[in-house]
Amino acid sequence: MQHFPSDIKLLVLDIDGTIVGMNNEINEAVKQAVQAVQTKGVQVAIATGRMYRSALRFYKDLGATLPLMTYQGGLIKDPATGTVHRHWTVPKSSALKLLDYFEQPALRSQLSVHFYINDQLYVREITPETEAYVDRSSVTAIAVGDLRSVLDTEPTKILALCDDSDLISHTLNTLRQRYEPAELYLTTSVATFFEATNPLVNKGTAVQYLAEEYLGLKPENVMTIGDNFNDVEMIQYAGIGVAMGNAPDGVKAMADWVAPSIEEDGAVAAIEEFLL
Template identity: 70%
Template structure:
């Protein structure tokens, strides 16, 4: 694709975290930070849109020097880390959470899935499994084990997650629940191959980025460039004037993008910024 910088007017760059600006090291590499700084020096604002918990995403928001609200939990929570102002918080209806939990706790699934409830930016689990431990270390958070997750539901969760190292199991789970619930009932997605995620049906990174661009900044879709690497990034990639998929993104995600960046471990975000914005 030819360099499009002459024909576009990007004023907002939106970045996913895992698999996009942070790879195996769980840190942002220097070439990516330098490219982000160069973009900001041109007056382009930078925002983070992530499936991560808010508290697990703040350090990346600070690392990229963003002055905008942070879009966490696929955009279910949009909050400003400087003022703590909450612009949006859409939770999962309790009745649907209980239905999902019943599904996860069927005898053939219960021992295979680690179930996570995110409530008031805390992580509640039945028990600390090896998957939960690994997740907690990468996220830098402390999970709260409660035994029966129903006891934690005095407040509706921001997000429900089921994880398993069995990728086929997660795909089957997603497929069966997509048949059971319409998009008007629940937003169901995968953020990585081993994570099944459920949020309020109004939630996606696409609706979050649209809100930030249009309502908060007075911009249009054509002023936005978004970069992501997985199925939970599809809506924002489709919304943005320039939607970019990482080289490590699944093929169906790449098929929807305007441009494919190199892999996260090859500083793909820096390459995309160089191609379109510098």
């Protein structure tokens, strides 16, 4: 029988697919479970691929108080004080190379490319995929034509999205062969989202910073819950790493425990199993 750490002091939650499902809201059961662990003295934090401005309402909804880890950990900022603890960006040279790749004739018409700069979303044009993204994220997309025109400031994150998950998977595999992990961090957050950040950025390094440097904890004091490949690093880092039932098999294989799915409030089941 697997032995789990019992001294958990920090719970880190992903947003989409973990505590927020199709309805784009946090269910009451999740809020109550989080309140119950906070009452017991466990601190709760969010780690998401979302923009800071898009994650903020969920942060407030949960009553979280710790710095908010956004853009896969590229931006860690404290909503209470406005303090930026970390902001690691994609080097301009890498951003230009990725753009060249995305704008090949075979790909240009299929991919919607998003540049995130200073917590604003810049796009070449507004596509149906961008419209759906903007609607779910409650943000505004700024269409600029040539994205090179905004690269006087380095992006926090680059996203390429497309309804064809096979194309996204192919893009990820192709670019992973072109770039060493020391050049860019490449991942998918859902099957239709290809994401690129600074090579030092992932949710694992973000959670490690929050736990060890900010709170003075050890990995065995941390529990994380996530549902996709961008959550793998934080699932592996934590003393208890939980994958949601709706996670891909490759993510579940990395986890210490697999919860029920998002539609069954799997995060609540995990919290009750280990923390309540």
